[in-house]
Amino acid sequence: xxxxxxxxxxxxxxxxxxxxxxxxxxxxxxxxxxxxxxxxxxxxxxxxxxxxxxxxxxxxxxxxxxxxxxxxxxxxxxxxxxxxxxxxxxxxxxxxxxxxxxxxxxxxxxxxxxxxxxxxxxxxxxxxxxxxxxx
Numbered sequence: 001x002x003x004x005x006x007x008x009x010x011x012x013x014x015x016x017x018x019x020x021x022x023x024x025x026x027x028x029x030x031x032x033x034x035x036x037x038x039x040x041x042x043x044x045x046x047x048x049x050x051x052x053x054x055x056x057x058x059x060x061x062x063x064x065x066x067x068x069x070x071x072x073x074x075x076x077x078x079x080x081x082x083x084x085x086x087x088x089x090x091x092x093x094x095x096x097x098x099x100x101x102x103x104x105x106x107x108x109x110x111x112x113x114x115x116x117x118x119x120x121x122x123x124x125x126x127x128x129x130x131x132x133x134x135x
Contacts, residue, residue, distance in 0.1 A: 005117040006121030016074035017084070022065035029061035048094060063087040071115060074124020078103055084113035 031037035032054070039057065046053035063083045070080035088109035095102050120126040 003121055003123055006118060007123045009111070010071055010077070010115060010120060010124070013108075013115060014068045017064055017068040017108060018072070019065075021040035022061075022068045025078045026065035029058045031048040033058060044094075048090070060087050060090075071120075074120035074126050077120035077124060077126050085109055085116055088112055099103060 009025055025041070028037075028039050028041065032039035032042065041060075042054050042057045044092035045057045045060070050056040063080075064087060067080040067084045067087075070076050071084070088105050092102060092109055122131075
């Protein structure tokens, strides 16, 4: 049962993050970097006080898209979850400082921390690689 639970958690978390945030934000980041299209998220990151806001905006988009894809695959799961958790902690702080609703970044942060602590489970690419390394 634990195996199924971890698989559902991993796939559900990654699907929601990718579907509602990751792909769209990655698309905007690509447009910004490669086509010079405006991206208001860079301005938000700058207002938050980050140095090199464009770099941090692209890193955030990468965590929400590529990181979520890695979690879904169960590859480098703990590293990807840690980066997503950091990203969501910043988002939670930002929403709290503006007085906006906290539920969404808080739930994503909770999911990322749970996956970080529990690991990917045996039904993951990390699990397959772990089994192959054993003699």
